[in-house]
Amino acid sequence: xxxxxxxxxxxxxxxxxxxxxxxxxxxxxxxxxxxxxxxxxxxxxxxxxxxxxxxxxxxxxxxxxxxxxxxxxxxxxxxxxxxxxxxxxxxxxxxxxxxxxxxxxxxxxxxxxxxxxxx
Numbered sequence: 001x002x003x004x005x006x007x008x009x010x011x012x013x014x015x016x017x018x019x020x021x022x023x024x025x026x027x028x029x030x031x032x033x034x035x036x037x038x039x040x041x042x043x044x045x046x047x048x049x050x051x052x053x054x055x056x057x058x059x060x061x062x063x064x065x066x067x068x069x070x071x072x073x074x075x076x077x078x079x080x081x082x083x084x085x086x087x088x089x090x091x092x093x094x095x096x097x098x099x100x101x102x103x104x105x106x107x108x109x110x111x112x113x114x115x116x117x118x119x
Contacts, residue, residue: 007113009095011087018091024118025084028100030076036105038072040083042098047088050098053081063095083112 010024030038042050045063049056052075060067087096100112 005099005113006111007097007099008115009097010114010116010118011095018089020089020094022087022089023084024087024096024114025082026100026112026114026118027080027082028112029079030081030102032073032076032078034104034106035073035076035102037070037103038076038101039068039070039103040072040098040100041066041068042085042096043067044085044087044096045094046090048096049086051082051084053077063097066097 011022040050040052040057042048042060043063043066044060046061048060050058050069052072055075057069057072058067083100085096085098087094096114098114102110102112104110
């Protein structure tokens with residue numbers, strides 16, 4: 001079984017009607033003393049702007065090739081953290097796909113992927 005991606009494509013639950021902007025976010029906890037590194041990979045149909053604890057990480061302008069952001073530990077804080085996205089659809093189908101990987105000092109990895117728990 002392939003467990004590389006824990007994420008699912010998400011979007012607003014109502015039917016898509018042309019150009020529209022949506023916002024999504026996920027809150028998660030971090031213990032900095034056990035964390036080695038963190039990274040986030042994402043893609044969007046059509047455009048996304050990504051923020052981690054209010055800091056702009058970058059954008060995706062296509063669904064076919066995910067954008068990868070590494071070395072994000074410096075942007076995390078002990079306790080609650082938030083990853084958020086502004087998503088824009090230019091028309092037709094739409095979706096957002098993202099996965100945060102928290103790499104612990106013991107080598108274990110916690111993955112937080114887009115799913116129906118994102119608000």
